Amino acid sequence: xxxxxxxxxxxxxRWDVAIAxxxxxxxGVIIGAxxxxxxxxxxxxxxxxxxxxxxxxxxTLLLGIYGAALYGxxxxxxxxxxxxxxxxxxxxxxxxxIARRGEPRRALSLAYSASFIGGILSVLALIFLTPxxxxxxxxFGSRDILMAxxxxxxxxxxxxxxxxxxxxxxxxxxxxxTVVGMEPFRLTDRFVFGLPWLRGGLALIxxxxxxxxxxxxxxxxxxxxxxxxxxxxxxSPFAGLFEVFRRLKRVALCSSGFGIIMGIIxxxxxxxxxxFSYGLAQKLSKxxxxxxxxxxxxxxxxxxxxxxxxxAAMIPLLALGIPGEALTAMMLSVFTVHNLIPGxxxxxxxxxxVVGLYVCLFLINxxxxxxxxxxxxxxxxxxxxxxxxxxxVVLTLALVGVYSIRNSLPDCWxxxxxxxxxxxxxxxxxxxxxxxxxxxxxxxxxxxxxxSMARVETPLDFVNRPVSATIAVIIxxxxxxxVWSEIRNYRQRRTKTSPAx
Numbered sequence: 001x002x003x004x005x006x007x008x009x010x011x012x013x014r015w016d017v018a019i020a021x022x023x024x025x026x027x028g029v030i031i032g033a034x035x036x037x038x039x040x041x042x043x044x045x046x047x048x049x050x051x052x053x054x055x056x057x058x059x060t061l062l063l064g065i066y067g068a069a070l071y072g073x074x075x076x077x078x079x080x081x082x083x084x085x086x087x088x089x090x091x092x093x094x095x096x097x098i099a100r101r102g103e104p105r106r107a108l109s110l111a112y113s114a115s116f117i118g119g120i121l122s123v124l125a126l127i128f129l130t131p132x133x134x135x136x137x138x139x140f141g142s143r144d145i146l147m148a149x150x151x152x153x154x155x156x157x158x159x160x161x162x163x164x165x166x167x168x169x170x171x172x173x174x175x176x177x178t179v180v181g182m183e184p185f186r187l188t189d190r191f192v193f194g195l196p197w198l199r200g201g202l203a204l205i206x207x208x209x210x211x212x213x214x215x216x217x218x219x220x221x222x223x224x225x226x227x228x229x230x231x232x233x234x235x236s237p238f239a240g241l242f243e244v245f246r247r248l249k250r251v252a253l254c255s256s257g258f259g260i261i262m263g264i265i266x267x268x269x270x271x272x273x274x275x276f277s278y279g280l281a282q283k284l285s286k287x288x289x290x291x292x293x294x295x296x297x298x299x300x301x302x303x304x305x306x307x308x309x310x311x312a313a314m315i316p317l318l319a320l321g322i323p324g325e326a327l328t329a330m331m332l333s334v335f336t337v338h339n340l341i342p343g344x345x346x347x348x349x350x351x352x353x354v355v356g357l358y359v360c361l362f363l364i365n366x367x368x369x370x371x372x373x374x375x376x377x378x379x380x381x382x383x384x385x386x387x388x389x390x391x392x393v394v395l396t397l398a399l400v401g402v403y404s405i406r407n408s409l410p411d412c413w414x415x416x417x418x419x420x421x422x423x424x425x426x427x428x429x430x431x432x433x434x435x436x437x438x439x440x441x442x443x444x445x446x447x448x449x450x451x452s453m454a455r456v457e458t459p460l461d462f463v464n465r466p467v468s469a470t471i472a473v474i475i476x477x478x479x480x481x482x483v484w485s486e487i488r489n490y491r492q493r494r495t496k497t498s499p500a501x
Contacts (some may be wrong), residue, residue, distance in 0.1 A: 011356040020057045021360060024064015031065060032072025033382050034390065038085040040070035040212040041394060043106050045328055047205060048401040055338040056353060059331060060360045067310045067361075068368045074111035074303055075376070079104055084209040090274045090302040097294030105376075107299065109240025110248075112372045117244065118256040118308035120367040125260045126311045126318075127358050133319035134344045140320070143455075143462050146448040148322055149441045154320040154475050155265060156437050158482050164290065167434045170425075175439020176239040177202050185450070197410040204439055206402050206411045208330055210418025211425075211432045213398035218423045220391030238373065248300045248457070251281050254299040259308025264315050275443065277305035296475050306448055311361055317352065319343050325433060329440040 011017075042065050047190045050058030078095035091111060098107035140148070153171055160167035175237030180191045181201030192198045244252055255277035262273035281301035282291045291298045314331075316322045321342040323329035335342055340350070347354055372379070402415040422432055430449060463472040 003250065009356075011352055012359055016054065016057050017060060017356075017360070020053075020061040021064060021363055021367060024061040025364045026371055027067045028065035028068025029072035029368055029371060029379065030382055032069030032084045032088075033075045033379055034385055035076045035080075035082045035084050035383065037216070037390060037394065038073070038427070039066045041216050042069065043327055044205075044208045044213045045394070045397045045401050047208065047333065048405045049329055050334055051337045051405070054354055055334060055340055056360070058334045059357060060364075062327075062331055062334065063310065063314075063357075063361060064364045067307065067364055070310070071112065071115045071119075071305050071368050071372060072379070075108065075116065075315060075379065077106045078111060079380065080383065087274065087306045090278055090306075091299065093278075093292045093302070094295045094298035098296070098299065099290075101294060106240050106243075107384060108298055108376060109238065109373075110244060110299050111303045112239070112369060113241045113244035114248075114255075114303040115307040116251050116365055117249075117252045118259055118304035118306070118367045119311065119368075120362070121253070121256040122260055122308040122311035122485075123361045123365070125264075125308075126314055126361070129264070130315050130319050130354075131347060133315060134347050137320055137344045140467055142448045142451040143465060144471065146324075146376070146445060146452055147468040147475070148320065149444045149448065150436065151471050151475050151478075152322060152441050153445075154478055157433050157487065158478055159436070160431055164482070166430045170431065170434035171438040174435040174440075175445070177207065177435075177444035178442040180437050197408075203328075203405075203411065203416055204333055204436075205405055205413040207418050207439060208436060209398045209402050210415040210420075211422035211435060213394055213401075214415060214419025215422025215426055215432075217395035217398065218419065219426060220387045220394065223391075241373075241466040243296065244300060245283045248297060251284075251297050251300050252304040254284075255304040256308040257280060259305040260312040262305075263309035263312025273305040273309055274302050277301045298402065318346065319344075322358040323437070323440055326435070329436050332440065359417060 016386075028039065028042070031037050031039065043062050043351060046061065046065070048059060053061070068086060069085055073088035074091050074095065075084060075287040077083040077091040078087040078099050081092050081096040083089045083092055093113060095107045098104075098110075153175075157164055157171055159169045176191075178201075180198060182188070182192075182199045183190050189199060259273040260279070262276070278291075278298060278301050281297050282288045285291065285295070285297050287295065287297075310327075313325055313328045317328045317389050319342070321332070332342070340346060340353075398410055398415065398419075402411050403409070405411065424431055452462065463469045
């Protein structure tokens with residue numbers, strides 16, 4: 001074990017890894033602090049460039065941006081009541097009221113400390129749980145992986161409460177996109193419509209850049225550049241740090257646990273983690289009436305939960321090769337480009353790479369915390385960057401990134417088409433994530449379905465193994481629980497609207 005750790009430290013003790021750590025951690029904080037950008041846009045833009053880097057360097061850069069952006073997103077959420085990233089929306093509930101009371105530094109320090117606890121515990125969960133899941137993974141056959149991918153699609157749909165039909169339609173669209181192009185076994189065209197450039201299929205990167213980066217650029221280009229009023233931040237940066245570790249550690253630990261669990265489950269993510277953690281903290285609090293009005297417990301619950309998700313979402317990706325949400329789906333492409341197949345073989349053939357990734361994730365959290373505690377007064381200035389200028393920058397970088405992959409103009413047109421689709425979906429408040437997960441999981445489902453068909457004679461043969469049968473039961477229970485919840489809500493609405501007897 002010591003030899004493996006030393007090999008991993010030698011692997012990361014390189015100038016390119018060090019630069020990736022600094023750029024990912026500090027750049028992620030800056031990206032998160034700029035309202036309207038967010039980690040999805042930044043990762044989508046940087047993804048093509050990481051293909052030319054070493055896998056550890058590229059993944060460290062992307063994971064740094066992913067985790068650090070959630071730290072930085074708390075800054076505008078607390079100071080100007082505008083979340084830097086969508087998942088920092090709940091931070092505004094209590095963070096901004098604390099800042100308005102004249103304690104912006106304390107609110108920021110509480111958020112940083114809670115985020116740090118969530119991030120570190122999430123990395124620990126990644127270290128201890130991933131090998132256990134990877135050890136079980138060899139017992140997963142094609143049908144088991146097929147059922148696991150189907151479970152991911154079902155959970156993606158069911159977690160979008162109030163939008164399940166929209167999420168189902170978008171998941172179906174993502175799955176359909178994966179079958180466009182030349183069929184890999186019989187080499188027949190599928191949905192090409194005589195267009196030669198479609199024979200290669202619609203790649204993931206143009207879709208990601210279009211849906212996340214270009215659509216967000218269109219939104220930013222339409223926004224106003226009115227100056228933002230930012231309160232002055234003074235006081236000790238360590239006040240909230242001591243308060244979390246002394247008085248609020250129970251809230252931080254429980255909320256981090258929720259974040260880890262929600263991160264592991266495919267398709268769930270930060271939003272549900274936050275709301276579950278926030279609700280539990282309110283129920284267990286001695287002063288629940290303060291929540292939403294400046295409760296330090298509420299702020300700590302929200303921030304520790306959302307920062308516990310990123311590393312936890314890597315657990316199913318590293319152990320099974322199944323991404324938990326859109327950003328880890330993007331990172332899966334970094335593995336595949338470098339012929340690194342997530343799963344048990346990765347732990348057997350390149351354990352030093354896996355341990356090196358763990359160490360990098362630890363370092364990212366320490367770098368981010370140190371940077372935020374010392375550089376917050378300077379960092380606040382990025383909130384004032386005009387949104388239209390950001391829109392131009394994001395649009396330019398996205399198109400350059402798409403073109404650089406294959407030097408293909410059709411890819412640029414495809415990205416713009418996805419951007420227009422993403423823009424419409426954002427305007428009608430439909431989710432974007434189901435399309436990306438539909439594309440990634442749809443490809444897994446098709447490949448495993450083809451492999452499974454050699455051993456399948458009846459539909460029941462898909463679930464005649466212990467693992468696949470268990471997953472099928474989980475799918476059935478999840479669907480039944482959702483249907484029962486919808487029926488109960490419908491009855492409650494009818495009871496409220498029906499006239500009194």
